[in-house]
Amino acid sequence: MKLYGYYRSSTSYRLRCALELKGLDYENVPVNLLKTEQKSEAFTARNAFGSVPMLETDHGDKAQSMAIIEWLDEAYPEKPLLPSDPEQRYLARELAYAIATELHAPLNLPVLKFLKEQYGKSQDEIDDWYRHWLARTLDPLEQRLAQVGAGDFLFDAPGFFEVVLMPQMYNARRFAFDFSDKPHMTRIEAACLALPEFQRAHPDAQPDNPEQKDS
Template structure:
């Protein structure tokens, strides 16, 4: 199995978390989004969405992270990401898809770049846009978690929701979003990041992180 991704891409981060939790070995091949490698013919001819992650498995190039997560759970039944009970599966999907559909679309790199050029907004305006949409979805998620009375994880162990939440909170911190009034989200994030699977998947641990390349220089 091959995962094409970018160290700071939240959707790539999702897949790394999921593969680690399921104990699936894979080869990681970086795609530099900042240099536009995803738009090149070599990549876009295989993935018409021209984005990451792309998961190569069973002779097929698979795009779209949420579909990839669902496929992984169906193809590799051990260590399931989704819980056994139907209502619990709905809850996990409800919260995960709130992030994937309400947050990722307005906050991904092409949208942020479009706000700057051609629309002409400066970085402060882009940051304000980013934080607005984060609050619009993360606050209801926090309320839902409070209704559910969650602890360290949504259920008894991390799964479908957590692999989507943790990368989004990583991005929220990059944009200085105030999480002080979201104790349940912060608790889940803290519990996940204490696990070796999430530490291995973290952007700081990826070979294409420029900081890691600096450390390798003599």
């Protein structure tokens, strides 16, 4: 498989986490979002959404990260990301989709560029926008984690939820979001970052990270 993505893209990051946790081999193919390579004619001919990630598989090119992750669990059932119990599966989806559906749209790069270029917003104003929407979802998410008694992970091992949470926390920290009142999230983050699968998936370890090239 080939994963077309961008090192700092949260959706690319979540798919790297999923592939690593499932132990699936893949080749990382960088797509530079800052140069809009994802909008090229060659790329959109394969992925009409003109977005990353795109996963090249023996069954064709796959787009949309959440759909890809669930497809991976169905096509490669070993090391499942979703638990077998239907109530646990629901809980994992509830929390993961809260992040994926509520935060990705208002916080992705095209929206932030639109705020700056079309409405003349300053970087400080854009950062405030970013943190505002983060709080609207991450505050109740922390409450849900407390309600269900989450430990180092939502369940016994990292899976579907952690794959989606980790990239969002990474991007939130880039915008100086305050996690001091979110002990459940920060505990899960620390437990994940201690694992080699998440270390390999981290933006700092990707070949298209400029700092990685300079190191």
